[in-house]
Structure formats: C-alpha cells, structure tokens
Amino acid sequence: MKRREFLVAGAGCACLLFSKTGFAETAATGPIVIGDLKSFAKEGLDSQFLKKGFFLVRGKDRLYALSAFCTHRTDAQLKGQTGAEKIICPRHNAQFALDGTPQKGPPKRNLDRFAITVDAKGQVTVDTSKKIEAGKTDEAPAFVKIG
Ligand code: FES
Incomplete structure (x- = not known):
C-alpha cells in the first residue's frame, strides 16, 4: 500500500470510529x-447540554459553561447529572x-471554560470554539452576570 492510500484508508477508519462512538455527535x-x-x-450543575460538549453551571451571581471533556485524556466524556455536586x-x-477544579484522580488541570454571552434580548450563547485562557x-x- 502506498503512503497516500494508507493515509486515505486511515482517515476513513477514523471517521467510522468517531461515528461509532458518538463522539462526532x-x-x-x-x-x-x-x-x-x-x-x-436554578443554582448548580445543569447537564442538559452534555451532548453539545458542555455543562452549564449557575452560581449565586454568574452563569458559566464548562467543557464536558476530561483534562487528563481529552477524548473522555464526563458525567454529571443536573443538580449533582461533582x-x-x-x-x-x-x-x-463545579468551578472546574480537579478534586480527585489523575487530572492536574481545571476543566476548560467556554465563552458565554447574553444579548440585549436576554438570549444566552455558548461558543464552544472559544476557550477561556487560564487566569481569565x-x-x-x-x-454571564446574573442579577
Ligand atoms: S481520562 Fe479522565 S481521569 Fe483519566
């Protein structure tokens, strides 16, 4: 098999794997x-957007979006039911x-946060293509500020 054929076959297998695991969705x-x-x-964890790749968390005065993928192995999808404390x-x-800090196990880094905004009509948007830099x-x- 030539190099080019190998690469094309490999890409096809990767696409099949992603669709089999549901990762792509x-x-x-x-x-x-x-x-x-x-x-x-409601304050606390909201997992209704888990299939879109993030959790929503509402604190006393703010709403933020945390990545639903582990920082130890980034292909590992996290779990957490609405209302859970972890x-x-x-x-x-x-x-x-719920602030994204690792509490137990191998992860050393906080969960990624995504940009979140609210428009003049009160509609909230989470942008999963924009990660918030550490320290920001x-x-x-x-x-998004509440109240
Ligand atoms: S992949 Fe999440 S703790 Fe190892």
Missing part, C-alpha cells in the same frame, strides 16, 4: 444559542468541583 463547536437567561434560574470522569474515577475566568466572556 457530542462535540459541537461554535456558537450555540441555548435560551433565555431567565430559564437558567462532575465525574468515569475513565479513571476522577472528580471535578473572572472576566468576560468567561461568565
């Missing part, structure tokens, strides 16, 4: 309008706090 990238800010009134990585039983989680667009 669960890793949306780009801006996603998620709804009216008022509809996210986010779990089932691959190596790691735990993350206390400034826009790392969160």
Whole structure:
C-alpha cells in the first residue's frame, strides 16, 4: 500500500470510529444559542447540554459553561447529572468541583471554560470554539452576570 492510500484508508477508519462512538455527535463547536437567561434560574450543575460538549453551571451571581471533556485524556466524556455536586470522569474515577477544579484522580488541570454571552434580548450563547485562557475566568466572556 502506498503512503497516500494508507493515509486515505486511515482517515476513513477514523471517521467510522468517531461515528461509532458518538463522539462526532457530542462535540459541537461554535456558537450555540441555548435560551433565555431567565430559564437558567436554578443554582448548580445543569447537564442538559452534555451532548453539545458542555455543562452549564449557575452560581449565586454568574452563569458559566464548562467543557464536558476530561483534562487528563481529552477524548473522555464526563458525567454529571443536573443538580449533582461533582462532575465525574468515569475513565479513571476522577472528580471535578463545579468551578472546574480537579478534586480527585489523575487530572492536574481545571476543566476548560467556554465563552458565554447574553444579548440585549436576554438570549444566552455558548461558543464552544472559544476557550477561556487560564487566569481569565473572572472576566468576560468567561461568565454571564446574573442579577
Ligand atoms: S481520562 Fe479522565 S481521569 Fe483519566
């Protein structure tokens, strides 16, 4: 098999693997309008956007979006039911706090945060193509202010 044929065959296998695992369907990238800010009134973890690749977390005065992929092996999808106090990585039983900090297990780095904004009509958008740099989680667009 020539090098070019090998690369084409490899790409085909990778596409098949992603579609078999559902990874391709669960890793949306780009801006996603998620709804009216008022509809996210309950504090804590909200997992309704897990298939789009992120958790929503509402604190006392802010709303932010955390990546649903582990920072130990970035292809590992995290778990956490709405209202849960921890986010779990089932691959190596790691735990993350709702601010994204690793609490248990091999991950050393916080979960990524995605840019989140609210427009003049109150519609919230999460942009999964824009990660917030470490150390900038206390400034826009790392969160949307509530109240
Ligand atoms: S892949 Fe998540 S803890 Fe190892």
